[in-house]
Amino acid sequence: MTARRGSMRHSIRLRCPAEKVWDLVGAPVRLPEWWEGVESCVVEGDERTILTRSGLPMPERLLTIDPQQRRFQYRITSPLFVEHLSTIDVHDLGDGTCLTVYSVDSEPAVLALVIAGAARAALNNLPEVLGVEECR
Amino acid sequence: MGRKILLVTTDQQRFDTLACNGGALSRTPVVDGLAAEGVRYDRAHPQSVVCMPSRSTILTGQHPTTHGVFMNGVPLPPDAPSVAEVLRTSGYRTALVGKSHFEPYFDPFLRFEENLLSTIGTTPHGGSRRGFEHFETASHGAMGPLHYAQWLVHNHPEALGMYCRAIDDHLQVSAEAGGDTDAPQVKVNPIDRGIYHTDWVADRTIDWLDSLDADDDWFCWMSFPDPHHPWDPPESEVGRIDWREVPLPAGYPEDRSTREAIIDGKPRHWRAWYDGTLVSNYEAPADWVPATLTADQVREVNARNAVEVELIDEALGRVLARVAERGWGDDVDVVFTTDHGELQGDFGLLFKGPYHVDSLMRLPLVWRPAPSSRAGAADGTPAASVVHRPVGLVDLAPTFCAIAGIEPPEWMQGAPLPVDDADAEARGFDKVLTEWDSELFGVDVHLRTMMRDRWVVTAYQPGTSHDGTEGELYDLVDDPLQQVNLWDDPAARPLRNDLVADLWDSQPEARSERLTLEAPV
Numbered sequence: 001m002t003a004r005r006g007s008m009r010h011s012i013r014l015r016c017p018a019e020k021v022w023d024l025v026g027a028p029v030r031l032p033e034w035w036e037g038v039e040s041c042v043v044e045g046d047e048r049t050i051l052t053r054s055g056l057p058m059p060e061r062l063l064t065i066d067p068q069q070r071r072f073q074y075r076i077t078s079p080l081f082v083e084h085l086s087t088i089d090v091h092d093l094g095d096g097t098c099l100t101v102y103s104v105d106s107e108p109a110v111l112a113l114v115i116a117g118a119a120r121a122a123l124n125n126l127p128e129v130l131g132v133e134e135c136r
Numbered sequence: 137m138g139r140k141i142l143l144v145t146t147d148q149q150r151f152d153t154l155a156c157n158g159g160a161l162s163r164t165p166v167v168d169g170l171a172a173e174g175v176r177y178d179r180a181h182p183q184s185v186v187c188m189p190s191r192s193t194i195l196t197g198q199h200p201t202t203h204g205v206f207m208n209g210v211p212l213p214p215d216a217p218s219v220a221e222v223l224r225t226s227g228y229r230t231a232l233v234g235k236s237h238f239e240p241y242f243d244p245f246l247r248f249e250e251n252l253l254s255t256i257g258t259t260p261h262g263g264s265r266r267g268f269e270h271f272e273t274a275s276h277g278a279m280g281p282l283h284y285a286q287w288l289v290h291n292h293p294e295a296l297g298m299y300c301r302a303i304d305d306h307l308q309v310s311a312e313a314g315g316d317t318d319a320p321q322v323k324v325n326p327i328d329r330g331i332y333h334t335d336w337v338a339d340r341t342i343d344w345l346d347s348l349d350a351d352d353d354w355f356c357w358m359s360f361p362d363p364h365h366p367w368d369p370p371e372s373e374v375g376r377i378d379w380r381e382v383p384l385p386a387g388y389p390e391d392r393s394t395r396e397a398i399i400d401g402k403p404r405h406w407r408a409w410y411d412g413t414l415v416s417n418y419e420a421p422a423d424w425v426p427a428t429l430t431a432d433q434v435r436e437v438n439a440r441n442a443v444e445v446e447l448i449d450e451a452l453g454r455v456l457a458r459v460a461e462r463g464w465g466d467d468v469d470v471v472f473t474t475d476h477g478e479l480q481g482d483f484g485l486l487f488k489g490p491y492h493v494d495s496l497m498r499l500p501l502v503w504r505p506a507p508s509s510r511a512g513a514a515d516g517t518p519a520a521s522v523v524h525r526p527v528g529l530v531d532l533a534p535t536f537c538a539i540a541g542i543e544p545p546e547w548m549q550g551a552p553l554p555v556d557d558a559d560a561e562a563r564g565f566d567k568v569l570t571e572w573d574s575e576l577f578g579v580d581v582h583l584r585t586m587m588r589d590r591w592v593v594t595a596y597q598p599g600t601s602h603d604g605t606e607g608e609l610y611d612l613v614d615d616p617l618q619q620v621n622l623w624d625d626p627a628a629r630p631l632r633n634d635l636v637a638d639l640w641d642s643q644p645e646a647r648s649e650r651l652t653l654e655a656p657v
Contacts, residue, residue, distance in 0.1 A: 004306070006577050010652075038244025053246035080307075107270065108307045109577055110242065110418070110656045113209070117654025118245045 005083065006109030008116035011101040012123040016132040018098035021088065022070040022090045024130065025100065028062055034129045035122040048074065053082075082107040097135050100126065138505045139539050140468045141223075141355045142459070143532070145194070146448055147187065147235055147276075148488065149474040151180075151498040153445045161377060161442035166453040166503055169473050172520050174504030175555055179526040181568040181587055182476045185496040186419055187237050188212070188657075190475040190529060193217060194321040195238065195266060197526035197533030197548030199569060199644040204651040205238075206573040208418060211248060211654055212238040212266075217547050220267025220534035225353045226542055231270035231344045234337040234359030239267065240655030241280060254283045268357070272340050274333050276361045277302055277368075283340075284333050291331075298327045300366035302351040304423075307656075310366075311421035316379065317438070319433035320424045320486065322440060325368035332370050333361050334444070338451035342458045350463060351445050355536065358455065363444035363478070365436055365487065373447060379432075379439035387482030387495060387617050390431050395484040401621045402594060403606040405581060406491065410484060414601065417574045420487035427484065434481035434627075441480060463642045465506040471532065473501040482617075490572045492594045492608065493618045497570055501527070503535070503553055525560035526568040526587050527553055549644055569642060575634065575653065583652055584641040593635040609635070 014021060024030055027050050032038045037044075041050040048060045063085075064073035070090035077084075084106040091099040103117040106112040127134045152159045156168040157177055163538035192212045196203045197219055205212050216238075224230045228649060246252050250273060258272045265271050274284035279297035288295050300323035306312040315322035329335060341358045341413055362369070388397045394407050399406045408414035412425030452472070459468055477496040479485040490495050510519065531550035537543065538552035554560035563595045567588040580596035590613045598604040609625075609632050610618040621648040622628040 001153065035245075035574075037247045052244050053252075054244050056244050110307045113576075113653065114242050114244060114655050117209075117240075117652070118247060120652055121247060 005105065005107040006011075007105045008101075008112045009101060010116055010123055011099055012126060013093070013097055013099045013135040014126060014130070014132050015097050015135050016130065017096075018070055018090045018092040020130060020132070021098055021126065022067065024126070025088050026065060026067060026072050027089065028065070028074075034125050035118065036125060037118060042123065051055045067079030076106075081111060084111070084115075086119070090127055112120050130131040137351050137540060138353045138462055139354055139412070139468070139509060141228075141536055141539055142455070142468055142470045143194075143355070143357045143536070144360070144470065144472045145191075145235075145357065145454055146360045146362060146445075146474040148476060148478045149445065149500060150477045150495065151364070151500050152498045153442065154502075156502070157500060160436060160495075162445040162449070164445060164449040166449045166456065167500070170470055170472060170504040171190065171502045173507070174502060174520060175503040175504075176520075176522045177553070178522055178524045179568070180473065180499045180501035180528065180588065181526060181570055181645075182499060182529050183490065183570055185476040185490075185570065187475055188240075191237050192216070194475070194532050197530060197544070197550055199530060199549055200571055201646050202549060202644050204647040204649075206651070207653065208657045209240050209242070209653045209655040210651045211240060212649070214249065214266070216266070217545070218267040219536050219548070220355060220357070220624055221264070222267070222537060222542060223540055224264060224267045224269060226540060227353060229348055229352045229354040230264070230268045230356075231341075231354070231358065232266075232268040232357045232456075232485075233270070233272045233362045234274050234333075234357075235276075236271070236273055236359065237275075240255060240533060241275065241657055242655040243281075245331070246281065251281045254286045254337055254580065257529070260284070270344050272344075274337055274361055275366055276333070276366065279303070283437060284336055287336070288331070295327050297324070297545050298325050300325070300368040308423060309418060309421045311424040314592065315367075315436050317430065317432045317436045319367075319436050321366040321368075321434075322436060323366060323368040324371050324374075327370050329370040330503065331373055332447070334447045334451050337361075338455050340360065341455050345455075345458060353540070355540075356423055358452075360448050360451070362448060365478075367440035367444070369440055369443045369447060373443050376446060377439040377442050379436040382435040382439045382442075383531075384431055384434060385438065385481045388434055388484065389432070392484075398619045399483055401619075402608060403602060405601040406483070409489065410600060414579065416579045416600070417489055417576060419489050420603060426486065429481070429484055429486060437481060437486065441478070448473075454548045457582045467506050469506045469509075470504045471502070471535070473529065473532070475529070476500050480504060486572065490574065490581040490583055492530045492570055492572065492583055492592070493610070494592075494612075494616075497585070497587070497592075499529070504541075505555075521556040523554050523560050523565075524557055525554065525565040527560070527565055528568040534626075567642060568636070569639075569644070576656075584643065586635065586641055586642065587612075588635065588638065591631070591635055593632065595636050595639055607632070607636070
């Protein structure tokens with residue numbers, strides 16, 4: 001690895017309206033419903049603190065919750081990170097399906113990989129949590 | 137009552153660290169004794185030179201292309217085929233004690249069950265995991281949620297800070313230096329030998345064996361985390377070998393210009409890593425530049441590595457003594473091997489990476505069949521042999537099936553290990569494959585390697601540093617240290633073409649759905 005800063009992206013296409021996905025992934029308090037390994041989360045204003053299954057508290061600052069663009073952005077403010085930005089976009093593909101994209105940028109780079117890996121598993125939970133079909 | 141199976145693996149151990157393989161540093165009388173009564177393999181190769189893919193091959197009997205774990209950080213699916221499950225469902229009691237690493241360690245969300253196991257004991261949910269009904273984990277130090285680290289937390293918290301840190305403050309593989317020579321990942325470890333992970337793995341194995349009934353058939357994978365870096369054996373043992381008296385390895389030309397000329401004859405990512413301009417994977421410290429490695433550091437690393445090898449040999453001796461006390465001595469097959477090698481100074485490099493040479497690919501492998509299996513032999517004496525033809529770790533799973541009298545399932549891609557060269561020739565052991573794929577933060581490397589006859593050929597696919605025309609070709613007879621790359625030698629072109637055609641024709645079936653990198657390691 002040569003870079004200190006890492007950038008990763010995962011996505012899933014689901015056969016359902018974009019609003020159905022957004023109602024879940026755009027709601028900061030609903031994270032434990034779809035993100036495996038998040039035991040709980042507390043939201044106060046623009047601050048969210050999640051507690052991971054390993055007992056690690058992870059404080060976050062909520063930056064964007066935009067239902068028109070269906071964009072959710074947050075920064076993890078834990079001292080483990082020099083820099084972090086995660087973005088969730090839910091795109092209506094206009095054919096009865098939608099594309100949910102999770103992007104993460106962080107320094108140290110390895111944390112981008114770890115967060116993205118967990119996000120990918122979380123995205124893969126969406127069909128079951130929402131009761132919808134994945135389009136492959 | 138059938139034959140019992142003890143699979144002993146170490147982590148990142150070179151072929152030449154065993155006395156029976158010609159090693160002169162470590163005393164390894166226990167493994168040497170097994171070799172004297174069994175089969176020693178002169179050309180055993182892994183199918184990947186890093187932990188997770190290689191361990192997945194041991195478990196599944198499949199090449200990485202097929203089981204899908206193409207690099208460290210890619211989890212093996214929980215429902216992947218497993219030789220342990222085959223044996224368990226055939227009536228064997230099963231255990232894995234020590235380093236598993238089928239799932240990533242870097243897991244703050246504790247998503248991977250292997251990292252959760254210590255919170256529920258040693259019996260996995262549902263009674264088994266990957267076929268192991270007893271699953272007790274350890275790694276290279278005191279970090280993380282594994283059983284050994286948690287055991288230290290609860291019983292010896294004073295030891296938690298004694299190990300070398302595997303990961304630094306930037307979450308990179310630590311370049312922390314120590315010892316007498318400031319070598320990377322060398323640390324003076326004051327831990328008591330009795331609670332060091334090597335002896336812990338042996339102790340826990342003995343405890344599990346003691347829980348079994350005398351007439352149980354069993355398969356135990358005892359998996360030592362050493363001699364993988366960090367090189368921090370208990371300080372009480374370090375005096376066994378004075379690093380100042382350790383000869384430099386043959387693969388380490390002391391003259392810098394000679395070293396660099398050898399590396400410059402290889403594809404460019406060799407030199408780029410040596411100079412510290414490209415680190416393609418998470419297997420070595422990103423902040424350490426191999427060109428700074430000194431001869432004394434090579435000596436000290438080799439000395440400490442040798443001490444760790446001796447401790448493993450002694451721990452194995454304790455386990456075998458307990459096996460004998462239980463009355464199983466004649467009924468146990470013992471297989472000793474490792475997951476991949478270590479550069480350990482060769483070419484002026486340490487650790488591992490996309491470098492398909494003997495340092496990483498030639499493994500110790502010894503199989504001591506159960507003495508009772510030779511009851512029909514003419515004079516009842518051990519039929520010690522050396523197999524010179526190539527075999528792979530992919531052959532272990534079908535070997536365990538054969539020992540248990542089970543037909544190997546079709547999904548296993550190897551074949552039961554040969555017992556001598558005649559057997560190997562008769563059954564077509566003529567080549568072995570190794571592969572490398574890494575894709576990390578925009579840097580990708582892809583190698584396909586075949587060892588056949590006296591040749592090792594590696595074909596490169598397009599990647600960050602390669603356009604797909606590069607390769608390596610070595611003559612193991614005339615150039616055992618693989619210092620002269622014949623890939624671009626016009627005289628070797630017909631041979632190269634033949635080997636490369638065979639290499640591509642021999643590629644295993646690819647998994648239908650590609651797995652995903654989910655963590656650095």
